[in-house]
Amino acid sequence: MMPRDLSAHEAYVPGRGSEEVARELGVEPDELTKLSSNENPHGPSPAAVAAVEDAAPDVNVYPKTSHTDLTERLASKWDVSSEQVWVSPGADGALDYLSRAFLDPDDRVLVPTPGFAYYSMSARYHHGDAAEYGVSKADDFAQTAAGVLDAYDGERIVYVTTPHNPTGSVMPREEIVELLESVEDRTLVVVDEAYGEYAEEPTAIELLAEYDNLAVTRTFSKAYGLAGLRIGYAVVPAAWGDAYARVNTPFAANELACRAALAALDDEEHVEESVETAAWAREYYRDELDARTWPSGGNFVLAEVGDGSAVAEAAQRRGVIVRDTSSFGLPECVRVSCGTREETKRAVEVLNDVVADVAAEGTRA
Ligand SMILES: *Cc1c(COP(=O)(O)O)cnc(C)c1O
Numbered sequence: 001m002m003p004r005d006l007s008a009h010e011a012y013v014p015g016r017g018s019e020e021v022a023r024e025l026g027v028e029p030d031e032l033t034k035l036s037s038n039e040n041p042h043g044p045s046p047a048a049v050a051a052v053e054d055a056a057p058d059v060n061v062y063p064k065t066s067h068t069d070l071t072e073r074l075a076s077k078w079d080v081s082s083e084q085v086w087v088s089p090g091a092d093g094a095l096d097y098l099s100r101a102f103l104d105p106d107d108r109v110l111v112p113t114p115g116f117a118y119y120s121m122s123a124r125y126h127h128g129d130a131a132e133y134g135v136s137k138a139d140d141f142a143q144t145a146a147g148v149l150d151a152y153d154g155e156r157i158v159y160v161t162t163p164h165n166p167t168g169s170v171m172p173r174e175e176i177v178e179l180l181e182s183v184e185d186r187t188l189v190v191v192d193e194a195y196g197e198y199a200e201e202p203t204a205i206e207l208l209a210e211y212d213n214l215a216v217t218r219t220f221s222k223a224y225g226l227a228g229l230r231i232g233y234a235v236v237p238a239a240w241g242d243a244y245a246r247v248n249t250p251f252a253a254n255e256l257a258c259r260a261a262l263a264a265l266d267d268e269e270h271v272e273e274s275v276e277t278a279a280w281a282r283e284y285y286r287d288e289l290d291a292r293t294w295p296s297g298g299n300f301v302l303a304e305v306g307d308g309s310a311v312a313e314a315a316q317r318r319g320v321i322v323r324d325t326s327s328f329g330l331p332e333c334v335r336v337s338c339g340t341r342e343e344t345k346r347a348v349e350v351l352n353d354v355v356a357d358v359a360a361e362g363t364r365a
Contacts, residue, residue, distance in 0.1 A: 009124050012117055013327040021321055035337040035347055036323040038165070038195075038300050040225030042277065042340065044260065045270035048226060051263035052256045062251050066258035073262055074233060078205045083241030089252045091194055091219035091232030092118050098215055098234060099126040100247040102156055102188055110148070110155040114166060114328040116192065119159045131155060135164060137330075140294055141302075143171035145178035157188045162204075163195040166328050166335040168282070168296025170201050180211045190234075191216045195298035197223035197271060198278050205235050212237040220257075222299060223274050224264040231257035274299075281338030288348045289336075290355055299338040305355050306362065308334045314354040320347050 015036030018029040025032075055066075067087060075082040088094040095118060103109070105127040111119040113132040120130030133151035135141050143164060152158065160179070162171040171191075180189055191204040193216055205216045219232035231253055236244075264270070278299035285301040286293050292304040300323075305311040308331050312324035315334075323335040336347055 008129075010117065010121065012121060015323045016316070016321055018321065021316055025317070025319075027319070032319050032321060033339060033343045033346055034321045035300075035339050035343065036321045036335075037227070038222055038298065038335075038337045039227050040222065040274050040299075041338070041343055042225060042270070042274050044225040045264045045267035047263040047267045047270075048224075048260040051259040052229075055256050055259040059255055061255070063253065063255035063258055064251075066255050066262070067251075067253055070253070070258045070261050073265055074235075077265065078203075078235055080205070080208060080235055081238055081241065083244070084208070084236050084238055086234040086236060086241075086244045086248065087253045087258070088232050088234065088248070089254075089257075090221060090230040091192065091217045091234075092122075093230070093249075093252060094217045094232055094234035095119065095122045095190070095192075096125070097244065097247050098157065098188070098190060098217075098236075099123060099128065101240070101243045103128040104156075107156040108153075109157040109159065110152055111159045112143075112161060112164065114325070114330050115159075116161055116165050116194075117327065119190075119192075123157070128156070135167060135169065141167035141169040143169050143175065145175045145182060148179055149182055152183065152187075154184050155187060157190055158183060159190050159192060161192045161194070162201070163199050163297030165194065165298065166300070166323070166325050166330065166333075167302050168294055168298050168300065170199055170297040173201060173204075173207075176204055176207065180207065180214055183213065185213070187213060189214050193217065194219045194222055194232075198275055198299050199297035201297065208235060208237055212239045220261050220264060223271050223278075224261070225270070225274065226257070226260055226264060229254075229257040229260055231261045277340065278338040280341065281344040284344055285336060285338075285348065288352075290352045300335050301338075302330070302333050302335050303351070304333050305351070306332060306359055308332055310358045310361075311351070311354055314358060315347075315350050318350045318354065320350040322347070322351070 022029040221227035
């Protein structure tokens, strides 16, 4: 007995967790500064924590009302109809729902490289395949319609990540519009706004009033600090919003997650503080890191440090966990998440020491 041929499937490589690293180093997890997964360093909103506690005694019941309430709350936030909001287990779940709704066997998707691994993973799960367009360092990772269209060959789905993970670059509104205007009728453009709250550019959700070949994904994992609950959504055109009922996994967005998301949406202060700290931290990294960095619209900064995995490993030994970007195709870089002010300053101190050490060893070797 064997599963189907999974040789083209790559495993997702997550950022390293504090518990895991703490065990390895023989220290307590809270002695470590975890800046490897773009999580919210302020934690979740206290209102979301309270909502989880309040809902806990009722988890014997399937989540129904909470899902409806969250869908309606998001529809009113974005001024769309509730059919247009596809609530999902993380934004990753929404990417799967879009794959289910769009991909026939052997259909292709077009994804950025370097880029977020899950787009092509999801396509392969759904018997599709992926081609890539470059977001290149030579252009400072600029994202343009022309850059995407250069590689475009009628793929069924084209993915744009803005702000882009792991580089932080933003695709300007007019470039997204040009892309929407230029692709063939059968192509869906998915704009992944996992870091949308941190960016100054307005959301592409607004474009749904005019374009029916667009879907926008968003998450509560980053600015809302709910990564552990797995809750996100897609906003899709009214014309095919009803496909959700045919493709979603029943009750996949769980009761606690939906309740927490509702509470988090009402705690504007928490999001604002999170976004402000991130804006401060990314400028601090840009000014203070002894490495080349790029402007970022997200809650992280990409830094060119020479040997990314050696730097990440050495920083980890000193208690600062950053993301080695080899799995993104950038082995010369690390991605550093924005921490609290204290964490961010500590990260800069450690990284600057470590970058100098690793460079010196490289010269000696
Ligand atoms: C974090 C992230 C997501 C979604 O994460 P979920 O936790 O599944 O909501 C999607 N896209 C990108 C680019 C991300 O970095």
